[in-house]
Amino acid sequence: MEVITDPYEVVAGVPSVEDFRRLRTDAGLSDKDPAAVAAALPNTWYGVVLRHQGEPIGMGRIIGDGGTAFQVVDICVHPAHQGRGLGRRIMAALTEELERRAPATAYVSLIADGPARFLYEKFGFADTARHGSVGMYRFMGAS
Numbered sequence: 001m002e003v004i005t006d007p008y009e010v011v012a013g014v015p016s017v018e019d020f021r022r023l024r025t026d027a028g029l030s031d032k033d034p035a036a037v038a039a040a041l042p043n044t045w046y047g048v049v050l051r052h053q054g055e056p057i058g059m060g061r062i063i064g065d066g067g068t069a070f071q072v073v074d075i076c077v078h079p080a081h082q083g084r085g086l087g088r089r090i091m092a093a094l095t096e097e098l099e100r101r102a103p104a105t106a107y108v109s110l111i112a113d114g115p116a117r118f119l120y121e122k123f124g125f126a127d128t129a130r131h132g133s134v135g136m137y138r139f140m141g142a143s
Contacts, residue, residue: 006041007052007053008050008051008052008081008084008086008089009050009051010048010049010050010051010088010089010090010093011048011049011050011064012046012047012048012093012111013047013048013049014041014049014059014061015049015056015059015092016049017034017037017041019049019056019059020037020041020059020074020132021034021037021075022031023056023057023058023074023078024057024074024076025103026076026078026079027030027058027076027077027078027079027093028076028079029076035125040063043063044061044062044063045061045062045063045064045066045070046061046062046094046097046098046101047059047060047061047062047074047090048060048061048090048093048094050077050086050089050090052081056088057078057080057081058076058077058078058081058086059074059076060073060074060075060076060090060091060093060094060099061073061074061094062076062094062097062108064106067103067106067108068105068107069107069109070098070102070106070108070109071108072091072094072108072109072110072120075087075090075091075110075116077090081131086111087116087119088122089123090117091120091122091123092123095124095134099124108125109135110125111137112125119123132138135136
């Protein structure tokens with residue numbers, strides 16, 4: 001009988017600055033300034049890197065104050081590996097850590113781009129508008 005090994009591995013941690021920027025742009029997300037990424041990554045509350053045969057091909061992070069507020073950010077998978085349930089694996093790892101360590105009264109938010117909302121709904125996230133809230137944003141430096 002042939003043993004099939006999983007070529008994908010979800011590892012706790014954050015990618016390098018270079019890998020972070022590459023993963024974001026490869027997945028169609030905006031690039032970030034290298035100095036900003038270098039400042040941000042050490043402040044990750046919990047993060048995972050998805051590896052394919054040792055190479056980073058996806059990631060996800062949770063940022064926040066460690067007690068009352070958390071935000072799920074930077075969820076992405078390289079397009080060549082999409083459609084294989086890998087985003088679900090990233091979200092499962094992040095959700096498990098939230099359930100393990102975050103207080104029951106914590107507020108966890110995220111911004112869902114396009115059809116990603118359907119993935120996030122499977123992990124208990126809901127549209128804030130249904131609860132009388134409106135998500136808002138501001139880019140620094142934008143007029």
